[in-house]
Amino acid sequence: MIELKQLTKTYGDKKKKTTALSGLNLSVGKGEIFGVIGHSGAGKSTLIRCINLLERPTEGEVWVGGVELTRLGKRELQEKRRKIGMIFQHFNLLSSATVFDNIAFPLTLIHTPKQEIEKKVNDLLELVGLQEHGSKYPAQLSGGQKQRVGIARALASDPDVLLCDEATSALDPQTTDSILKLLLDINRRFNLTIMLITHEMHVIQSICDRVAVIHAGGIVEEGPVTEVFLKP
Ligand code: ADP
Ligand code: ADP
Secondary structure: OEEEEEEEEEEEEOOEEEEEEEEEEEEEEEOOEEEEOOOOOOOOHHHHHOOOOOOOOEEEEEEEEEEEEHHOOHHHHHHHHHEEEEEEEOOOOOOOOOOHHHHHHHHHHHHHHHHHHHHHHHHHHOOOOOOOOOOOHHHOOOOHHHHHHHHHHOOOOOOEEEEOOOOOOOOOHHHHHHHHHHHHHHOOOOOOEEEEEEOOOOHHHHHHOOOEEEEOHHHHHEEEEHHHOOOO
């Protein structure tokens, strides 16, 4: 579902160049929960931002659902990006919009009929357990509830993959567990492919099927979670 081939990303110019990713290869199968773990500065956020081309790779190929994103024109890329959901550490909600409107946002962008939006958003509110909170504003919600809104918004366009950028790093341990459980439920229910980056081992161990360890812009180890972390 996600295939990265010889992905390289450098920042800066000739004078001061930082190589964030260097010739990285990675493959995530349909329905998998794939985790990437690494220390600060290892290249995790560059990696995840390259998958939806929020960041343009300097070299290499990004494939999602059999399509090479790095070859698409602007319009086709826009279309394809809608099928790549993303959630963030700091939620990135619109503070002046209600929970309902935040979730509806990706649908209003593509002029979805009002009735359809209504049905979809209500289903999503129920899915993430916020059916009582649709008319609230983000400031009235707890961190965990805000992330549930983030998840619902990401699912609104029926994505092929969900990318999670340190999605639980701003949450306390108990809330983290409830969000991870929700992600697992969604994965099982829709067979949705999930890729997450984190610096927390606990996150990897609690929901990931496979894991890659990233260091200095490259994958240094990869495999099923039980094999990578339980070696003698
Ligand atoms: P992580 O998410 O694992 O902390 P990042 O992908 O943020 O790692 O960073 C990888 C490397 O790229 C680091 O050396 C970082 O300083 C550098 N880097 C990240 N973003 C930029 C940027 N916009 N401009 C210059 N250097 C950057
Ligand atoms: P319903 O059965 O009423 O459609 P669900 O609670 O089963 O409601 O699902 C909530 C919403 O999640 C649905 O509108 C569904 O289309 C949507 N959804 C979000 N992501 C996906 C996905 N990747 N695959 C299928 N459906 C998805």
